[in-house]
Amino acid sequence: MDTTLIIGIAGILASAGPIVFAAIGETIIERAGVINLSVNGAILLTAMAGFAVGVSTGSVLLGMLAGALIGALVALIVAFASITLKQSQVAVGFVLALLCRDLAYFLGNPYMGLSGPRLPHLPIPGLADIPVLGTIFFQHDLMTYMSFVLIVLAYVYIFRTRPGLMLQGIGERPAAAYVRGANVNLLRYVYTVIGGALIGLAGPMYSLSVKAGWKGTISGLDGIGWIALALTIFGGWNPLRAALGAYFFAFLQWLGLVLQPSLPNIPSQVLQVAPFPLMILTLLLVNIGNAEWVDRTLAGLPERTRHALARVLRAMRTSPPAALGMPFEKE
Amino acid sequence: MVKTSSRWTNLAFQLLAIILALGFTSLVMVLAKADPLEAYRNIVMGSVGSLNKFSDVLVAWVPLLLATSGLLVTYTAGLWNIGVEGQITLGAIFTTWALRVLQDSALSPALIILIGFISGALGGMLWASVVAFLKIYGGVNEIFGGLGMNFVATALTIWLIFGPWKRPGIGSMSGTEPFKEALWLPTFPGLRISPWSVVVGIVGIVVIYLLLQGTYFGLKLKAVGRNRRAAFLLGIPTTQYMWMAFLLCGLFAGLAGAVQVLGVYHRLIPSISSGYGFLGMLVAMLINYQPTWAAPVALFFAALNIGSIQLPIVMKLDSTLSGVLQGALVLSVLLMDGVRQRLMQRR
DSSP states (O other): OOHHHHHHHHHHHHHHHHHHHHHHHHHHHHHTTOOOTTHHHHHHHHHHHHHHHHHHHOOHHHHHHHHHHHHHHHHHHHHIIIIISOOOHHHHHHHHHHHHHHHHHHHHGGGTTOOOOOOOBOOOTTGGGSTTHHHHHSSSBHHHHHHHHHHHHHHHHHHHSHHHHHHHHHHHOHHHHHHTTOOHHHHHHHHHHHHHHHHHHHHHHIIIIITOSOOGGGGSOTTHHHHHHHHHHHTTTOHHHHHHHHHHHHHHHHHHHHHGGGOTTSOHHHHHHTHHHHHHHHHHHHHGGGOHHHHHHHHTSOHHHHHHHHHHHHHHOOOOOTTTTOOOOOO | OHHHHHHHHHHHHHHHHHHHHHHHHHHHHHHTTOOHHHHHHHHHHHHHSSHHHHHHHHHHHHHHHHHHHHHHHHHHTTOOOTTHHHHHHHHHHHHHHHHHHHTTSSSOHHHHHHHHHHHHHHHHHHHHHHHHHHHHHHOOOHHHHHHHHHHHHHHHHHHHHHTTTOOSSOOOTTOSOOOOGGGSOOOOTTSSOOHHHHHHHHHHHHHHHHHHHHSHHHHHHHHHHHOHHHHHHTTOOHHHHHHHHHHHHHHHHHHHHHHIIIIIISSOOTTTTTTHHHHHHHHHHHTTTOGGGHHHHHHHHHHHHHHTTTHHHHHOOOTTHHHHHHHHHHHHHHHHHHHHHHHHHHO
16 A cells, blocks of 8 residues: 555544544534533643643643643533533533633633644554555544554443443433432433543544644634534534544545645635535435425335335434433423 | 503613623623723723724624624524534635625726625625525534634635735735725725725614514514424524524625625735624623514624724733723623522522
8 A cells, every 4th residue: 555645544543632522522422412612722721731731841741631621611511501401502612612612712812822742652663564454544633543542442331331321321311210219310410521521532632632732712612612623413422423523524624635735716715615515415315314395305205215215314313312402301 | 550560670670780791791801910991091092082983893893793694594593503603704705706806897886896795795694604504404403513613614715815815926814916996995084984884784683673673574573583493383484584594694794795806805814803703702692592682782893903002012911901801791691681580489
């Protein structure tokens, strides 16, 4: 295989890492029945805070930790406002998305353009030397490896363990989970905070590795959080599919960079947003099976075509946890 | 008696929310090693310190009020029209387009400006209808459809500025070539604010107020927003009402974009929406989606925006401080409202 291509693939895996973290964090939160719209602001705020802590202490690990803590705190506000105070989750999340973004730009002002520490490269001895595969998978930094682990871990936890089953339960049928002895609201708090911490790691993964540094409004991170939210839906609240979406998104961004020289008439900003319309298109594909008119149209078609089309739609279609966004009250 | 006492507690909690927000913002400033009182003083002086400054506040107020007015319609219908930013941008693009086509024609400038407004409204409606279509026929949540269309609108703006509409010579981030002065909305002498845009803003919010509070349409729209299924069973054509809500909001957002081009920048610039769409969402949340207080609260938010412009020069602080204060204000009002309801329930 061509070396530039191999390095390209390795780069895509690394640059998708933060999005994998954010999308899986949000997947866990929404699986528990809570919508957390603050992701975009949380990523910016934790990117800035992680970088600031990294610069002041010289420690990347403390920077990552600061990100996780702040991410957890932001999610805690969403949980408190929506679970305890029964306010609109969408409203609180949206306000936090804007507030955290402005906080990041305001507090990050003195750190703009400084040089800070970076996550060190950790080629895995032995495995890193395997031709092709070694370069693609085993010459990354710690957090990129963690993103691989997280995908598997989250998938196994949600679909293959008892607590994971309960997590699905509190998002699908909280009343049934409650009867089974689950403290629904407490669990929702816990999963929201855990998911928030994962989202909070995405920020420093950018500012301490993938897009090292803090450059304020031109850091190029504004919008990533919204993509992570879209990937949660696109992934059908399944960590595996969400991660695939993240890699696809990173691939499109890489493609934009590669194609840039051959398309000199198109400003780079345009190619950078090319993934967004594609994202809408994929959202359309996974959602269209839920629309009423599709059912009606299908019913009018000859049987064989109908079956074939219905199967295709069902394969693409995803539907949210049944109690997503709904507060739970016992009684 | 019960009514008045709950009214007073309401007020007390709202005051508490404001104190909380100011406290939080002050804390943030202390973190940034700045003097909060001096910053607040600079914001006040920078917004109402002179007639010039206040006229700049009005310049920001009009598009913000228009965006808020439109959003009140979609909120009433229970829709989260996050795509409002893109709808403002498309309004600006369509207005610029109309002016580019007509600027060398024999038409009178007043007519060209009028056509500019109408095309702006059409542009906003076009972008809103994409979101509505995705929502109604594609099952795509309006939040994601809207966000995606916002990014597309930004890309379109940048492509136009650097591509087909670039300045003679080379395109730049400063925008397209400014229009000749005859095509600018006429302003008060020596000030930047045009009486015409103020009129558009005020007429806009009055129309929305009457529409939502005084017509059957408004009443039915509320029913759709409260419970779409029940409204449908009661015989309200919910799909049509959702379409109307999106199109009306798009129309107002498009007008906001038109005002930005005709009355403020006189050209197309990359960030033509100035974030007024998202800010309008905050304003709408703060007034609990009721049109009565839209105008004064939008004026207050506009004043914060303009007042903080000089913070980077005077105090070396980032001007996003206004956003921090606005966000903190809305968040603490939401939180305090929740606390109040919880306490009331207990009693």
